[in-house]
Amino acid sequence: MSRVRSLTIGGFGLIDFLFYLVSLAALLLLLSEAVIHPAEFAQITIFGITDGAMYALVALGYTMVYGIIELINFAHGDLFTLGAYIGTIVLGFFAVGEESFSVINLLALLVVFPVVMLILGAVNVTIERIAYRPLRNAPRLAPLITAIGMSFVLEGVMFLYSGPATVHFPDILPHGPGWQTTIGGVFIAFKDIFVVVVAAILVALLAVFINRSKLGKAMRATAQDRDAAQLMGIDINRTIAATFFIGALLAGAGGIIWGLYFNNIEYHLGFRTGLIAFTAAVFGGIGNIPGAALGGLLIGMISAYSDSYIGSTWTEVVIFGILIGVLVLRPTGLLGMRVPEK
Amino acid sequence: MSEPVAAGKRRSLFARLNLRERIRDRDQAVYGVLLLVALVFPWADYFVTGSTSDVSKAAHAGTWVLLAIGLNVVVGFAGLLDLGYAAFFAIGAYTYALFASAQLASSPLHHQYHIPFWIMIFVGMLVAASFGAILGFPTLRLRGDYLAIVTLGFGEIVPQLSFNLSQWTGGINAIGGIDQPWLPFWITGPWAGANSIATIQNFTCRVSWSQQLFPCYAFSFDPVAYYVLIVILIIGAVILVSNLYRSRIGRAWMAIREDEVAAAAMGINTVTTKLLAFSIGASFSGFAGAYYGASIGLVSPDSFFFVVSITVLVMVVLGGMGNISGVIVGALVIYYILYSFLPAMPPFVENLANNLGLSSLDHVNGNWPGLASATQRLNFLIFGLILVLVMLLRPQGLFPSRVREQELKHAAVQEEETVVEQAQAV
Numbered sequence: 001m002s003r004v005r006s007l008t009i010g011g012f013g014l015i016d017f018l019f020y021l022v023s024l025a026a027l028l029l030l031l032s033e034a035v036i037h038p039a040e041f042a043q044i045t046i047f048g049i050t051d052g053a054m055y056a057l058v059a060l061g062y063t064m065v066y067g068i069i070e071l072i073n074f075a076h077g078d079l080f081t082l083g084a085y086i087g088t089i090v091l092g093f094f095a096v097g098e099e100s101f102s103v104i105n106l107l108a109l110l111v112v113f114p115v116v117m118l119i120l121g122a123v124n125v126t127i128e129r130i131a132y133r134p135l136r137n138a139p140r141l142a143p144l145i146t147a148i149g150m151s152f153v154l155e156g157v158m159f160l161y162s163g164p165a166t167v168h169f170p171d172i173l174p175h176g177p178g179w180q181t182t183i184g185g186v187f188i189a190f191k192d193i194f195v196v197v198v199a200a201i202l203v204a205l206l207a208v209f210i211n212r213s214k215l216g217k218a219m220r221a222t223a224q225d226r227d228a229a230q231l232m233g234i235d236i237n238r239t240i241a242a243t244f245f246i247g248a249l250l251a252g253a254g255g256i257i258w259g260l261y262f263n264n265i266e267y268h269l270g271f272r273t274g275l276i277a278f279t280a281a282v283f284g285g286i287g288n289i290p291g292a293a294l295g296g297l298l299i300g301m302i303s304a305y306s307d308s309y310i311g312s313t314w315t316e317v318v319i320f321g322i323l324i325g326v327l328v329l330r331p332t333g334l335l336g337m338r339v340p341e342k
Numbered sequence: 343m344s345e346p347v348a349a350g351k352r353r354s355l356f357a358r359l360n361l362r363e364r365i366r367d368r369d370q371a372v373y374g375v376l377l378l379v380a381l382v383f384p385w386a387d388y389f390v391t392g393s394t395s396d397v398s399k400a401a402h403a404g405t406w407v408l409l410a411i412g413l414n415v416v417v418g419f420a421g422l423l424d425l426g427y428a429a430f431f432a433i434g435a436y437t438y439a440l441f442a443s444a445q446l447a448s449s450p451l452h453h454q455y456h457i458p459f460w461i462m463i464f465v466g467m468l469v470a471a472s473f474g475a476i477l478g479f480p481t482l483r484l485r486g487d488y489l490a491i492v493t494l495g496f497g498e499i500v501p502q503l504s505f506n507l508s509q510w511t512g513g514i515n516a517i518g519g520i521d522q523p524w525l526p527f528w529i530t531g532p533w534a535g536a537n538s539i540a541t542i543q544n545f546t547c548r549v550s551w552s553q554q555l556f557p558c559y560a561f562s563f564d565p566v567a568y569y570v571l572i573v574i575l576i577i578g579a580v581i582l583v584s585n586l587y588r589s590r591i592g593r594a595w596m597a598i599r600e601d602e603v604a605a606a607a608m609g610i611n612t613v614t615t616k617l618l619a620f621s622i623g624a625s626f627s628g629f630a631g632a633y634y635g636a637s638i639g640l641v642s643p644d645s646f647f648f649v650v651s652i653t654v655l656v657m658v659v660l661g662g663m664g665n666i667s668g669v670i671v672g673a674l675v676i677y678y679i680l681y682s683f684l685p686a687m688p689p690f691v692e693n694l695a696n697n698l699g700l701s702s703l704d705h706v707n708g709n710w711p712g713l714a715s716a717t718q719r720l721n722f723l724i725f726g727l728i729l730v731l732v733m734l735l736r737p738q739g740l741f742p743s744r745v746r747e748q749e750l751k752h753a754a755v756q757e758e759e760t761v762v763e764q765a766q767a768v
Contacts, residue, residue, distance in 0.1 A: 015480070072487055131730055139599075141423055142733050144487060145659060148652065150731025154722025163711055163719060217653075271648070275498065278491065316502050320495035327488050328480040 052300020057254030060245030077274015083255025124248030169259030285333030398565030412626025420586030421599030426497025434631025470628020516642030662739025
């Protein structure tokens with residue numbers, strides 16, 4: 001599509017120019033801050049990376065679903081919250097100790113991840129079957145509206161369960177004086193490392209799965225050209241269901257990690273988190289799996305910097321400003337995406 | 343040889359006229375019923391209940407009807423998903439509130455403005471429309487679902503900004519004491535209420551540009567006055583939108599909705615046409631926002647959250663995307679469910695449980711919050727289910743437009759119909 005530009009400086013849009021100027025100024029300010037207060041800056045960066053790891057897990061689900069059926073799965077953020085909720089229920093079956101780390105805690109951790117992830121996978125495949133598959137050939141507006149509807153249904157179920165109050169997520173990770181350290185004025189706890197390591201392992205597993213397995217190959221083929229893939233004998237419905245299943249696995253893991261890290265969850269947590277994760281997916285280039293991981297990390301860091309240097313009430317404005325800016329100026333994101341075709 | 347051609351022409355013309363008549367009939371019937379109800383409602387309600395509280399509710403419902411009519415232009419006519427519709431509503435409301443209250447006196451401007459409602463409602467409309475144009479211009483060139491996301495982000499930013507810029511907007515404290523509309527005393531009518539004569543004698547208004555005092559009738563918080571005003575506004579909006587729908591632009595919108603590439607190939611400038619739909623939708627929202635600010639007298643950031651956008655979307659989807667009369671009915675039905683039916687449910691369910699001997703359900707027990715609050719918590723679920731079920735079972739909505747229905751019909755069915763029609767004509 002031809003781009004209409006009324007205000008240009010040598011073929012470079014004035015709006016683009018202003019946007020990049022603002023970004024550059026922000027980057028320089030950050031750098032100056034890093035030089036003046038290195039310890040504080042490093043601390044904020046660590047917060048940003050842990051947040052970003054969680055956003056990345058959710059963003060992967062958005063990007064995979066968008067890559068394969070070009071649907072913004074609004075329910076994905078709420079799926080993430082649902083994971084945290086089911087996590088509290090599963091952990092309720094164990095006599096976990098929040099004061100100190102025990103064998104039971106370890107056992108609970110080993111059980112809660114697979115159980116929640118599998119339940120969420122089943123939920124997401126059901127949602128796809130009920131709300132998206134019948135509308136696959138309908139106008140684009142239809143599945144988007146059912147996606148919003150499913151998001152409200154999931155939120156409604158959690159609201160029915162817990163009401164508007166925050167729910168406590170058991171703090172079962174090892175914590176306390178023995179599990180944290182201060183390096184050069186920077187405080188690092190075991191939790192931070194745990195979050196990043198688990199997220200990194202999951203992303204690595206996903207990358208191997210997508211690139212090496214047969215189903216992963218089928219997914220890539222379906223994303224590229226659904227009709228051609230079908231002609232090659234790929235079961236489209238199964239492949240799409242598998243995509244939803246895997247996206248939900250990651251969202252479930254993200255939900256549990258979020259709960260373990262922050263220990264507080266709310267029924268509408270997924271709306272904001274999902275929107276930020278979607279921003280991350282767009283930022284990295286929607287449909288692009290490494291892009292979503294990178295975008296998640298960057299958005300986590302940007303929101304941490306914005307929280308500390310601008311003020312937490314402005315973070316949402318900054319993040320959604322970035323979302324609008326990226327969509328308008330560089331809709332392919334940082335790492336690019338498959339060519340959008342109608 | 344020319345005879346069959348002429349006959350064919352006559353038949354097709356006849357068939358088309360017939361179709362048009364059917365559309366007009368049905369829409370006119372719905373409009374007629376709605377207008378009749380709108381005229382009779384205040385009298386009947388006052389006669390039955392002896393109070394005007396329901397009329398005030400109806401005036402509030404009118405705001406939502408206006409919003410739904412506006413969103414219908416964006417979603418129903420042009421097929422663009424706008425998830426930040428409440429942002430334009432907020433922009434209209436804040437535009438009116440800032441220039442018709444004492445708020446700006448405590449802002450860095452140090453001067454308060456009191457511009458009359460009748461001017462500001464159009465200013466609010468224009469401001470919202472220009473915000474729509476500014477937001478839409480860069481994004482409407484992108485894919486359709488990107489617009490949904492950009493508007494969603496915008497819809498989050500605007501309430502957050504009105505929280506953050508508390509110097510100007512009062513932030514969490516909201517803007518109160520907003521001016522009410524007023525009319526010169528010689529324009530009298532049902533809006534003058536029961537004590538209109540007394541008001542005329544005692545009330546004076548000052549036009550902002552002159553220091554002179556006029557005898558006038560101020561709306562104050564008289565529900566009947568707002569009711570009459572909103573009914574007039576809705577009638578105006580319906581006439582405007584249905585004319586747009588039948589115009590060249592309306593046909594271009596529908597062409598874009600059905601197939602953008604084909605529409606572009608037919609010579610429609612898709613960007614301008616979509617931008618027009620988006621801005622017109624936004625202007626209705628701004629218009630409704632100014633009315634809302636005046637009728638409530640208080641504008642606060644938390645009345646413009648995402649839920650508002652979704653509520654309007656549910657109204658449009660349920661009523662039938664693209665059909666004006668359907669959307670009005672949808673808005674009224676959803677308003678009734680939200681503001682009358684659901685609030686009445688918890689006590690009703692509690693009583694029912696008592697009568698059935700299940701009163702133990704009424705009390706808080708562990709995770710169970712009691713039947714009443716459990717019922718209260720159902721809102722989200724009901725909303726979501728309405729959206730999903732309507733899209734799956736009846737995507738054309740409760741009251742689909744005849745044109746849309748025809749479009750949705752399978753080509754084979756249409757062919758069959760023409761064959762039948764031709765056979766009948768022969």
